[in-house]
Amino acid sequence: MTKIKVTERVRNIEYAIRDVIVYAKHIAKTGKKIYYLNIGDPVAFDFDTPAHIKQALREAVESGENAYSPSEGLPELRQAIAQKEKRINNVNISAENVIVTTGISEGIQMVMAALIDVGDEILLPGPTYPPYISYAKFFGGKPITYETVEENGWQPNIDDLRKKISKKTRGIVIINPNNPCGALYEEKIVKQILNLAGEYDLPVLSDEIYDQIIYEKRFVSTAYLAKDVPVIGLNGFSKAHLMTGWRLGYLYFHDSNDELQELKQCIEKEARIRLCANTPVQKAAVTALNGPQDHVKELVGKLRQRRDLAWKRLNEIEGISCTKPEGAFYVFPRVSGTGFSDVEFAENLLKKAKVAVVPGSAFGSSGRGHVRCSYATSRDKIMEALNRIESFMSGKARAVFY
Ligand SMILES: Cc1ncc(COP(=O)(O)O)c(C=O)c1O
Incomplete structure (x- = not known):
């Protein structure tokens, strides 16, 4: 054979x-x-998964919410996500700047596909959540890690990050709170990363899937701190809402100077070729965000x-x-x-x-x-x-x- x-x-x-x-x-x-x-x-x-979210899923299925939905996500969910980001993270985004994905995992794939050509570099915290490495390589790019310092609670080393920026760099990834280290990045560190990104005209990709799983300190979202630096936020329902197997996440574009417009349009095209995220789960996700917490x-x-x-x-x-x-x-x-x-x-x-x-x-x-x-x-x-x-x-x- x-x-x-x-x-x-x-x-x-x-x-x-x-x-x-x-x-x-x-x-x-x-x-x-x-x-x-x-x-x-x-x-x-x-x-x-909380009972009221399961119930919302059952109701969605029973009431016939079983067809394909808009590729960017159900309008009411995009709206609920924009409101959640305002309520929890003080981030101002409109529903039009949200794209619903099949977990952050699909979001990572979509962003990397739109950002990385063969030979391009993407900056990742080292150690990092492995799909960022895998997708960067998958699209022919080079994952470059910037140091995070164990003795300093695994906070990013800004001098090292600066040294790693090259002409081929296409973006800086932040994972906050971090997997695998459990670090919560200090506000001043996130600001320094944003300043560097601004200096070199780079977008920041901020994975905030653990934004609500924090202990003593306060979490500050990257997009909240970003003034004119474009931020692509990645978040989802797997962890805080205990919906891991349901596979739902989202991307948002926080972009005061419209620098992400083309990237967003291209990611919308990617969203269209995979039709849509799971429709009844999107319905249940509206309940996850707007219902009891x-x-x-x-x-x-x-x-x-x-x-x-x-x-x-x-x-x-x-x-x-x-x-x-x-x-x-x-x-x-x-x-x-x-x-x-x-x-x-x-x-x-x-x-x-x-x-x-x-x-x-x-x-x-x-x-x-x-x-x-x-x-x-x-x-x-x-x-x-x-x-x-x-x-x-x-x-x-x-x-x-x-
Ligand atoms: C940092 C980080 N991002 C993304 C994911 C995957 O999220 P999702 O279930 O939304 O695909 C995980 C899962 O462990 C994670 O730790």
């Missing part, structure tokens, strides 16, 4: 966060219980306790240290003191203690020496996973084997 040729660009796609799952499933088949700290999905554990508070309250637990316990384990996350639901401990590389640590921990974490190098080379643990799982499971990490490090698991 002839082998069907596959393109290089697709053969080279990597997504190490999900690769871990393949290996874990392999072990799970042997009947062993796995403790999953690798998954950034609260709905997969003891959180669920108690679920957000409850989610953040529980996550905060789990953050405290995970952060404290990890720091008590010899060889492991981690900065305190201020948002999202990840801790990014340094494991280089254990004598293992991050990949060895993750592999051995899975094999011997049956705890799945993601090696930091999955988030780019600057993530080396760390692992990402999600604390979106239940408190009991976090406790057990931490006990196992502790025994693994004290050498017991090497002999005992769970």
Whole structure:
């Protein structure tokens, strides 16, 4: 049989966060219980989509909202998104400047497709959420990471960012609060990034999917701080509204000088070729934004306790240290003191203690020496996973084997 040729660009796609799952499933088949700290999905554990949002979805389906909808999104949802951005983040955008997508993931793909030609560069925080790297490469671009400083709570290093700007740079990505580090960027740092972007006429892409999952400090949206620098905001319903599997997100264009007009028109064309986002889910998303918001508070309250637990316990384990996350639901401990590389640590921990974490190098080379643990799982499971990490490090698991 002839082998069907596959393109290089697709053969080279990597997504190490999900690769871990393949290996874990392999072990799970042997009947062993796995403790999953690798998954950034609260709905997969003891959180669920709020009842009133589920009800809105059922009603949408029953009342016949099952046809294709406008490619840019349902007008009432675009309106609700513009209002949410004003209410929560103090960002002024009109509904016409919002495009509804199938999760931020599709938004990343659309923006990268419109911004990046072969050889172009995009600046990403290092470590970074991997799809930004993958899509930049997919479109023939070069992902370039700017440093974020662990000792400074993983805040971006502005001098390094300046050094990384070249004639080929097409934009600066901010992920705030950050995945995988859990950092919440200081207002002055975001302003400095915006100033740099203004100086070099670059747009800022601001991923704010965790905008409502913050603990002690206040989140400030990039678009709120941007005066005349064009900002493309990326956000969605997966995390704060516990709708991960429903796949809905959005892009918005905050652009006082109309510099993003052509880019927006091109992204609208991309939106048209994929017809539309899921219509009944868009209806339910209007309820998610305009209905009761108690679920957000409850989610953040529980996550905060789990953050405290995970952060404290990890720091008590010899060889492991981690900065305190201020948002999202990840801790990014340094494991280089254990004598293992991050990949060895993750592999051995899975094999011997049956705890799945993601090696930091999955988030780019600057993530080396760390692992990402999600604390979106239940408190009991976090406790057990931490006990196992502790025994693994004290050498017991090497002999005992769970
Ligand atoms: C920073 C960041 N952006 C985007 C996404 C994906 O969002 P969505 O579910 O809307 O595609 C994630 C998911 O973990 C994320 O951490």
